[in-house]
Amino acid sequence: MRTWFSYLLSGLLLLLLTTVCLCEEKKIVISSDMQADYADTLFKNKDYDAAIIEYKRFVHFFPESEHLDQMKFKIAVCLFEQKKYMDAAKAFNDIILENPEKPDTGEAYFYQANAFINLGNMGYAEIVLQNYLKLSDDLKTKDRLYAELARLHLLQARAFKPDSLPLAKEYLSKISPSNTNIYDTEKTMDLILAAEKAPRKNPQAAGFFSIIPGGGFLYCERYQDALVTFLLNAGLMLAAYEAYDKDNKALAGVIGFVETGFYMGNIYGSVSSAHKYNQEGILRILNRDISLAPKIEPEGKGLAMTLYFDF
Amino acid sequence: MSPRNKALFIVLFTVLCGFYRPSPAFAKNLVIDFYQTYISPVDGNRCPMHPSCSAYADEAFETHGPVMGWIMTCDRLIRCGRDETKLSPAVIVNNQEYIYDPVNANDFWWFEKKK
Numbered sequence: 001m002r003t004w005f006s007y008l009l010s011g012l013l014l015l016l017l018t019t020v021c022l023c024e025e026k027k028i029v030i031s032s033d034m035q036a037d038y039a040d041t042l043f044k045n046k047d048y049d050a051a052i053i054e055y056k057r058f059v060h061f062f063p064e065s066e067h068l069d070q071m072k073f074k075i076a077v078c079l080f081e082q083k084k085y086m087d088a089a090k091a092f093n094d095i096i097l098e099n100p101e102k103p104d105t106g107e108a109y110f111y112q113a114n115a116f117i118n119l120g121n122m123g124y125a126e127i128v129l130q131n132y133l134k135l136s137d138d139l140k141t142k143d144r145l146y147a148e149l150a151r152l153h154l155l156q157a158r159a160f161k162p163d164s165l166p167l168a169k170e171y172l173s174k175i176s177p178s179n180t181n182i183y184d185t186e187k188t189m190d191l192i193l194a195a196e197k198a199p200r201k202n203p204q205a206a207g208f209f210s211i212i213p214g215g216g217f218l219y220c221e222r223y224q225d226a227l228v229t230f231l232l233n234a235g236l237m238l239a240a241y242e243a244y245d246k247d248n249k250a251l252a253g254v255i256g257f258v259e260t261g262f263y264m265g266n267i268y269g270s271v272s273s274a275h276k277y278n279q280e281g282i283l284r285i286l287n288r289d290i291s292l293a294p295k296i297e298p299e300g301k302g303l304a305m306t307l308y309f310d311f
Numbered sequence: 312m313s314p315r316n317k318a319l320f321i322v323l324f325t326v327l328c329g330f331y332r333p334s335p336a337f338a339k340n341l342v343i344d345f346y347q348t349y350i351s352p353v354d355g356n357r358c359p360m361h362p363s364c365s366a367y368a369d370e371a372f373e374t375h376g377p378v379m380g381w382i383m384t385c386d387r388l389i390r391c392g393r394d395e396t397k398l399s400p401a402v403i404v405n406n407q408e409y410i411y412d413p414v415n416a417n418d419f420w421w422f423e424k425k426k
Contacts, residue, residue: 160419203420222394229389250315254322265385272386275420280398 032062036071048078069095073104080111089115089124106132106141113148122156143179146171150188157195158286160279165192191285198281206274207267216270220277229266236262343369359392361402361409370414375422383417 039054055075059068076091092112099105109132116125126149133145150171157164169192172185180186201220210216214230217223236259244252347365358364367387372380395412402411415424 217394222390224393225390225395228393232389261381261385262389264382265387265389268382269386269389272417272420276398276416279419 032058032065032067035062036067039071039074043074043078046081048082052078069099069102069104072098073108076108077111080115083118085115085118088112089119100135106136110144110148113152117152117155122152122159122161125152139176140179143175143183146174147183147185150175154188154192154286158283160275160282165196165282168192195282195285198278198285200281201274201277203271203274203278206270210267210270213263213266216267217273220270220273222273225269225273229262229269233259233263233266340369340372343372359396359410360387360412361404362413364388364391367412367414374414375418383414386417387412 035054035058039051039058042048042051042054052075055071055078058065058071059075062068065071072091073095076088076095079088079091082088089112092108092115095102095108096105096112109128113125113128116122116128129145129149129152133142133149136142136145150168153161153164153168153171157168169189172183172189172192175183175185206216206219208216209219212230213233214226214228217226217229236255240252240255240259243249243255343365347369351365356363360367362370364384364387368380368384371383371387374380375383390412392410396410399410399412399416401408403409415422
């Protein structure tokens, strides 16, 4: 009986020890590299929500890691890729303020500027790029900044901001000769020159010609609009005159009110048409192929430029 | 003032009051609201532009107030469906093709929306 009990006890002890050993084997210790690799895999798979969580986990559990700043940068990039541009701009701003000397900070400037461009806030984007231009001494970085500033002004030219084309030209001309091929400066410069030479209509002249209803539209080559404007205004003027002539002053007043609107609308439309004509001319050329579209490399492998051809 | 002229004056006054809005958030423009609620459903949507002329007018009044709103509305009514169809881009709304001509395509040269 005693032998049987001792066997049982030994067996139980052995089982307990084996279980403990097995448990020891199953225990996984996640190192900072493993965590970073997993987060990077999620990032590469474009699962940005999960990637942000994993990068944040890294920041929380490995606050002493030398890759901490890189992780914060990647969180900001994830936000950018998710098109959460305002959050991304804030995150990049924190990176810029925290680590002015780190290599990722340079990219953060470009990303922040692009976030502002995507938000439609070209003014802030330009400030960010100009700030970095003041801080930077490296020729390559400066050239990249000039190319970005030129691209920014070309975008503004599309949005009809005055003086954008000369500014874009100025920044392109500042790119050093050794890097002109990278940014396809010559081709873009030719496009800008072509855009500047695009046929134009003078808005003031259009406004002046529209003193005769439809004249402004005629000047802007909008012949149907010109005819309709002329007939409509002439008809309303005649109707107002007839009503007044027949002592129907209130009716004349009503028609006069309506006619004033259409007459002013004719002037407004003519000036607007001239501006639209000019914008159309610039857009037709600039949309043909804008080559200054930088591709940002999140991996920090370098700069790439993409060419877009719209047919 | 004869009764007929009085009546016309009242009509004119009502129309003018309809166009006036003390603040953009005050209310929908009365004339446009009346048109969109009672006339347009019966008349049918025949405007080839997007937004339609009444929606354009509503936006113009809201953005630029009664004077510029009225002028821009008249300008749009003049341009509706003619040369603009050759110049502005097309847009598909509810499986139907329209000519895209929003307010900001016509005020971009003098008005910048605050961001």
